Amino acid sequence: MLVLLYLITLDLFLLHIKLEILFNMSSLQVVSLGTNNLKGSLPREIGNLTKLQFLYLHGNRFTGEIPKEIRNLIELEVLNLEFNSFSGSLPTEIFNISRLRNIALSGNNLSGTLPPNIGSTLPNIEILYLHGLTNLVGTIPHSISNCSKLTDLELSQNKLSGLIPNSLGYLTPLNFLNLWGNNLTSDSFLSFLTSLTNCRNLKYLNLSLNPLNGILPVSVGNFSISLIKFDASACHIKSKIPNEVGNLSSLLDLHLSDNNFIGSIPTSIHNLRSLQRLDLNNNKLTGFIGDNLCKLQHLGDIYLAQNQLSGSLPNCLGNVTSLRLIYLDSNKLSSNIPTSLGNLKDLIKLDLSSNNMVGSLPPEIGI
Ligand SMILES: *[C@@H]1O[C@H](CO)[C@@H](O)[C@H](O)[C@H]1NC(C)=O
Numbered sequence: 357m358l359v360l361l362y363l364i365t366l367d368l369f370l371l372h373i374k375l376e377i378l379f380n381m382s383s384l385q386v387v388s389l390g391t392n393n394l395k396g397s398l399p400r401e402i403g404n405l406t407k408l409q410f411l412y413l414h415g416n417r418f419t420g421e422i423p424k425e426i427r428n429l430i431e432l433e434v435l436n437l438e439f440n441s442f443s444g445s446l447p448t449e450i451f452n453i454s455r456l457r458n459i460a461l462s463g464n465n466l467s468g469t470l471p472p473n474i475g476s477t478l479p480n481i482e483i484l485y486l487h488g489l490t491n492l493v494g495t496i497p498h499s500i501s502n503c504s505k506l507t508d509l510e511l512s513q514n515k516l517s518g519l520i521p522n523s524l525g526y527l528t529p530l531n532f533l534n535l536w537g538n539n540l541t542s543d544s545f546l547s548f549l550t551s552l553t554n555c556r557n558l559k560y561l562n563l564s565l566n567p568l569n570g571i572l573p574v575s576v577g578n579f580s581i582s583l584i585k586f587d588a589s590a591c592h593i594k595s596k597i598p599n600e601v602g603n604l605s606s607l608l609d610l611h612l613s614d615n616n617f618i619g620s621i622p623t624s625i626h627n628l629r630s631l632q633r634l635d636l637n638n639n640k641l642t643g644f645i646g647d648n649l650c651k652l653q654h655l656g657d658i659y660l661a662q663n664q665l666s667g668s669l670p671n672c673l674g675n676v677t678s679l680r681l682i683y684l685d686s687n688k689l690s691s692n693i694p695t696s697l698g699n700l701k702d703l704i705k706l707d708l709s710s711n712n713m714v715g716s717l718p719p720e721i722g723i
Pocket residue numbers: 376377380
């Protein structure tokens with residue numbers, strides 16, 4: 357009795373098998389055919405494999421619709437059909453298979469909506485990857501808060517609209533939340549962010565390219581120190597950057613570019629001791645750059661271009677020897693270029709164009 361079928365990619369072979377040979381193997385529990393060159397459609401008979409627990413068909417060239425008979429796979433725990441060319445509607449039948457822990461359908465030509473009752477139909481879901489479907493529309497259902505085991509929610513690059521539900525904050529195991537590139541909105545206080553501060557395991561939060569249209573609340577300082585990447589670039593945010601961001605002491609990446617932030621770079625930034633990349637490009641930041649950045653001994657990339665920063669370039673920047681990229685172009689900086697920048701042995705790019713810099717280039721630079 358065949359229970360497992362594994363065909364892992366063999367680089368030298370183009371795998372051609374007829375899926376039909378599977379469908380009489382009614383005891384199959386695992387089908388693992390990911391990353392091969394399988395093509396054609398997925399036959400309705402897939403629904404005959406009612407003992408199936410794991411179905412991996414990702415990274416092939418399957419076309420056609422995902423058959424509705426998939427609803428018969430009531431034992432299914434993992435369904436991975438990512439990065440194929442499945443088309444037609446996102447089968448809502450999938451969201452009725454209550455044992456599912458992992459659904460991965462990213463990168464297919466699928467259309468549809470998330471079911472409003474997802475919280476009751478998928479109580480065991482841990483991983484939901486629906487990135488880059490051709491036409492995923494509608495809202496993120498409130499009931500998702502009842503998917504109480506969810507750790508990874510990947511809904512980026514779709515056409516979701518409406519409010520980001522505050523109920524996401526009930527998902528305490530949430531580790532990864534990627535919503536970039538949708539049409540999602542919020543109330544003007546971005547209160548969903550305040551709710552998300554309850555998710556003490558959250559490591560990755562990407563909201564970029566959504567029309568959030570609000571202010572960044574001081575509650576961002578209440579995110580757990582588990583947060584390592586935070587991206588809210590191009591979200592139509594207009595406010596100061598709250599000093600509380602300095603609380604996020606584990607952050608590696610902070611991206612707030614292409615918004616309408618005003619005021620100065622928060623002085624608390626010196627607390628972000630792990631920070632590797634700071635991107636505040638294209639805002640309306642004013643004031644001096646100040647010495648606070650110089651305390652960030654892991655900082656590799658600084659993007660502060662297209663703001664209204666003035667004053668001089670801090671001399672202590674030459675102590676941040678991890679620096680590789682510095683973009684300060686299109687500001688109102690004046691003064692000489694500090695000779696200390698000659699210490700930055702790994703520097704690849706220093707862009708100071710369109711400022712009011714004076715003096716001559718220090719000889720230490722470029723040696
Ligand atoms: C599957 O089983 C049926 C009935 O036992 C048989 O008629 C059919 O030929 C089998 N199909 C394949 C592809 O082996």
